[in-house]
Amino acid sequence: MGAAESSSAVAERRGAAVQIANVSKTYSSGTGQLLAVSDISLQVRPGEFLCIVGPSGCGKSTLLRILAGLDRQTSGTIDVQANGWAVENAMVFQESGLFPWMSVAANVGFGLMTRNVPPAEASARVEAALKLVGLTKFYRHYPHQLSGGMRQRTAIARAFVTDPALLLMDEPFAALDAQNRVILQAELVRICEATGKTVIYITHSIEEALLLGDRTVVMTAHPGRIKQIIDVPFKRLRNLMTLSASAEFGALKLDIWRVLEEEVMRARAEAEQ
């Protein structure tokens, strides 16, 4: 079962340990070669919520796609230890990527259907996952009948239902309005805490990275490199609203912005040359 047993307890299992060693990715185009990601080395601890921030074009999405098996690195190695978990990883995309021709239940159960989970077990797990994201009543709806927030919830349920050791999230809430985002962020942290999954979460918002993550990786652009890794000192299950109002939070946010600002300006200057 796994994915959705409890909603408030802290999980007994810990998610995947991820070892990323000297990973680079070069894209070849007609005019030459583009180094998208350069020599990334990173260790993600089991059950850690790791955020990656960086200016657009810093290769953070490329790195995530490599981890998801949708792209291959040009060099370097990736090792994901996912013993005891049903599935190594599942990705939540920026646009929900729900199939418009499938009902909510069919979308959520997609990763179970592909893996030949028996229908009775699959529907029980889908129900549990929908309960986890508060969409139980909507299992028969189609994506076009849902709001943006509900679609993203469905996409999250689709990822959780497969019981992945590693959850890969590519700016999953970027397209949502601010209120919905706050609610979904809180739900996500709660669910991750309860299920013990390792999460790699990409965002361009420093604030979001500090609210959600145990550590924040700041990346540079052209080529994408790791500039700095920051330990987030706040403990888990933070209250997102009060935390964002605290002085400590503001100071840390400013620190990261200074690192990032330099990068953004450099990227802009390069673009103008």
Added chain:
Amino acid sequence: MNAKMQERMLYLISPIALIALWQGLLMLGIGDRRFVPAPSDIAERAWEMITNGELAYHSAVTLYRVIVGFILGVVPAVAAGLLMAMFRPVRIFFDPLIASLFPIPKVALMPLLLLAFGFGDASKIALVVIAVFFPVVVNTYVGAANIEKIYWDVARNYGASQPIIFRRIVFFGALPMIFAGLRIALAVSFIVLVAAEFVATKAGIGYLIWNSWELLQVDKMFVGIVTVGILGLIATVLLQEIERKVIPWKAE
């Protein structure tokens, strides 16, 4: 009246206006009624042909040929289009065949088909099969090849095998374009079939039209022409209803 009803009423206005104009001009004495019969003359003849069963017989023959040919042509066309989008070798194999055979006027194949399949229904059905194949295969391929990239990404990340990608992703993703192809194919199947029925058959709407022309029964000829139009209209409306049922996500 709701918006849907209003749309359906609007749908009927243009053909009714055309018929009214036609009748009005002839009643004013413009045109020769022996060669261009008025809608009322045609309606009278049509009623006669309905009551004696002549029209039903020819319509049934034509519809049978269209339906059988349409289904036999569409199923392999959809399969081929999807396979072309999924597998490069299949595309490379089919591309030159489609590029060279699509532009050939399918009616020009009729003598060949008469040789191969004889004078019965088989040769007419074969012609419909060939005619509907091309628009459907091309539309299916384009629809399947242009499925948004994110759906492929999701399918791969969530462990979908090739057969699952084929049945659950590519087919449904291409459905809106497949239906666009089916609508073209439906019109094309009536066009080629009626032309084919002009020769080498003793039944069907095409035969009715050509035979009436040879006997200079112009009103009867018009009944045949109008019948083709009505059959085509009914078939298209049915297809649209099916599309609405099958692609609920496209409507809103």
